[in-house]
Amino acid sequence: MKSQRSEQGGHHRARKRFGQNFLQDQGVIHDIVAAIAPQADDCMVEIGPGLAALTTPLLDTLKHLHVVEIDRDLIARLKQRFPAGRLTIHEGDALEFDFASLPQAAGKLRIVGNLPYNISTPLLFHLAACAGQVRDMHFMLQKEVVERMVAAPGTAAYGRLSVMLQYRFAMELLFLVPPTAFSPAPKVDSAIVRMVPLPATALGAKDEALFASIVAAAFSQRRKMLRNTLAGFFTPAALQALDIAATARAEELALDDFVRLANAATV
Numbered sequence: 001m002k003s004q005r006s007e008q009g010g011h012h013r014a015r016k017r018f019g020q021n022f023l024q025d026q027g028v029i030h031d032i033v034a035a036i037a038p039q040a041d042d043c044m045v046e047i048g049p050g051l052a053a054l055t056t057p058l059l060d061t062l063k064h065l066h067v068v069e070i071d072r073d074l075i076a077r078l079k080q081r082f083p084a085g086r087l088t089i090h091e092g093d094a095l096e097f098d099f100a101s102l103p104q105a106a107g108k109l110r111i112v113g114n115l116p117y118n119i120s121t122p123l124l125f126h127l128a129a130c131a132g133q134v135r136d137m138h139f140m141l142q143k144e145v146v147e148r149m150v151a152a153p154g155t156a157a158y159g160r161l162s163v164m165l166q167y168r169f170a171m172e173l174l175f176l177v178p179p180t181a182f183s184p185a186p187k188v189d190s191a192i193v194r195m196v197p198l199p200a201t202a203l204g205a206k207d208e209a210l211f212a213s214i215v216a217a218a219f220s221q222r223r224k225m226l227r228n229t230l231a232g233f234f235t236p237a238a239l240q241a242l243d244i245a246a247t248a249r250a251e252e253l254a255l256d257d258f259v260r261l262a263n264a265a266t267v
Contacts, residue, residue: 023053023114023140025181032192033057035174036112036138045102047094047113047123047139050074052081054112059086066102068094095123100130109133114140117186121145121161131168131197138174139193146173146191153254160219164212166255167203169195204259211262218250218258225249233265 023029032054038044038061045066049055051074059065059082068090069075075091090097102109111134115123120141127137141149144157150171151157165171174192179185205211218229227236227246236246242264244257253261 021114021117021182021184021186022050023181024183025177028177028181029053029057031175032138032140035192035194036110038062038110042110043102043108044110044112045090045099047111047115049078050114052078054114055082055087058112064088066090068092068097070094095119095126098130099127100133108135110135111137112139117142117145117188124149124161124165128165128168132200134197136197137169137195139195140177140190141193142186143176143189143191146193149193154252156251158251159222160215163215163219163255163258165195167198167205167211167259169197171195204256205262207262210265211259214262214265215250215258218253222250226253230261234261238264 036058038058040061040063042062043066044058044062045068046055046058047068049067049069050071055065055067055078064086066088067078069078070091070093072091075089078087078089099109099111109130111127127134145161148157148159148161149165150173151159151162172194174194177190177192179187179189181190214230214233217232218226221229225247226234226239226244226249229250230239234242239246242260244253244261
């Protein structure tokens with residue numbers, strides 16, 4: 001396991017259990033901050049600040065920044081480096097943090113971060129739950145995960161993650177980041193994604209829990225037909241009445257089709 005020298009001196013050993021890969025390429029850092037375009041009064045929270053590669057340039061503009069960090073050694077370094085009046089450190093797991101609890105967060109919260117690859121999918125679902133309090137999100141993720149997020153129906157990458165996040169967000173893959181931008185270098189390419197919550201009026205599911213259950217069931221066995229995966233919700237005739245082929249597979253349905261299914265279900 002490699003270690004990385006921080007600006008305040010000393011080394012920090014990257015911990016595999018926290019999925020740590022520290023961003024170090026100054027050109028990539030500049031491009032990420034430019035994409036975020038922070039403004040002085042933004043209410044912003046950074047997930048996993050690490051060795052402050054993004055934290056530092058963000059605070060060059062922001063009056064104040066919140067960060068969520070689980071690594072106690074990194075927390076100690078951040079406390080030494082930044083005054084509490086500029087940086088509020090929330091110690092703990094981002095999967096358990098209530099982002100909507102941040103002051104002045106209602107509809108204004110901006111979330112950024114180099115997300116740990118080992119918890120990226122559950123973290124994205126966790127963040128989706130507070131989309132109503134968020135203005136936008138900018139994340140570094142494994143390229144394959146971002147491709148799944150923005151995938152179109154009928155493609156191999158299209159799945160439950162695609163449908164659930166596209167229901168909540170307008171998303172865009174901004175640019176790719178090579179492994180050489182990190183220390184230690186991951187074995188995969190990364191990508192920057194922008195996520196902007198859709199207005200409440202665009203969320204068409206009457207029962208979002210039921211919508212989520214139907215999407216999960218449909219993709220639970222990708223190669224099986226909907227007449228099998230959705231047997232607990234619809235008969236083949238009921239699917240046909242909705243102009244959805246009972247022999248179709250989940251990956252063939254668009255987001256709007258899943259919303260129609262959820263709104264027609266009687267379970």
